[in-house]
Amino acid sequence: MAALQRIIELNRQRRRRSDVVYIHAYIRENFNPLEVLSDEAVVRKYRLTRPQIRELLQLVHPHLVRPTRRNFALTPAVQLLAALRFYTSGSFFEVLGDGLGMSKASISRSVTAVTQVLLQLADRMAFPSTPDDIARTTQGFHGVAGLPRVIGVIDGTLIPVARPSENEPIYLCRKGFPALNVQVICDHRGVFTDIVARWPGSTHDAFVWANSALCQVAEGGGFGGCWLLGDSGYPLRPYLLTPFQQPNTAAEARFNRAHIATRAIVERAIGRWKQRFCCLSKTAGGVQLHPTKCCAVAVVTALLHNMAVRANVPLPEEDMVLEEDVADLPHNDANPQGLAVRNQLVHHVSPLKHLPTPLP
Known part of the structure; x- marks a missing residue:
């Protein structure tokens, strides 16, 4: 009888799995040039003005959000700026990645994803x-x-x-x-x-x-x-x-x-x-x-x-x-x-x- 009461007490003290298992999913905190660079520097690096880039970001954001809980997911803003920088410079992905703190594969995926999303605006x-x-x-x-x-x-x-x-x-x-x-x-x-x-x-x-x-x-x-x-x-x-x-x-x-x-x-x-x-x-x-x-x-x-x-x-x-x-x-x-x-x-x-x- 004492053993049964002990088991019941332990079950009462046991917490739900969601209370003890923590999912650590963080968004990568990349450098955001739109918040730091001057207007002239933004145009020189991305060939568009700050309001135009923000307008594009609103259009592409729903399509670039990663439906994943994996760590360090790229934000839509990072992907868009990486693609614009590629269009502007034409540099190799590895060179762009070194300057943006991203891997060559991340630059490639960002350029491909952003290009396909912006291609939907061709009717403009x-x-x-x-x-x-x-x-x-x-x-x-x-x-x-x-x-x-x-x-x-x-x-x-x-x-x-x-x-x-x-x-x-x-x-x-x-x-x-x-x-x-x-x-x-x-x-x-x-x-x-x-x-x-x-x-x-x-x-x-x-x-x-x-x-x-x-x-x-x-x-x-x-x-x-x-x-x-x-x-x-x-x-x-x-x-x-x-x-x-x-x-x-x-x-x-x-x-x-x-x-x-x-x-x-x-x-x-x-x-x-x-x-x-x-x-x-x-x-x-x-x-x-x-x-x-x-x-x-x-x-x-x-x-x-x-x-x-x-x-x-x-x-x-x-x-x-x-x-x-x-x-x-x-x-x-x-x-x-x-x-x-x-x-x-x-x-x-x-x-x-x-x-x-x-x-x-």
């Missing part, structure tokens, strides 16, 4: 479709060199990538290094309105355009009488005007000068894009990731570039030599409708003194 890059947007864009382009009804300027650029282990020859561009051929279209402000990042570097610009969704829209009359401007690597179409390869009259030479001055907007936009996010530039080594991830990085950095342009975020002050993209071989497809539109437009371009002389 919209080609002008409403009457107000079209009117605003065409008026902006008309003020550059007097060309009417221009809805965008198009160009292709080479994004260097790591040498792929499969199908390497198709990634070798005309300059001899593995790359992606990325097609971009921008408006008069230099804001990207469309991007196609899916083709290897050996692909011709005309092929990329012909297999894009926007080309199908244009073929179906979706531009409503407006047109794009492209270099001689693109086919001449009623909705895509290219310059005269051999201008024979003063009017044709005047059209070429206006065409060059207007299309230079996309060339400058590409240069600023690569200068803002050095991971895209060959001088920084290119995007050292799998080609599929490189495509996602190109789209995400274009979205971030648009945010910076709209907010007038200054470019980095340090000088950086940017490589020039060589135009693809001229496209000799003479479309009768495109010829008719261009010949008619030639006589409506007024001579402007500030237009540059066409290159030989």
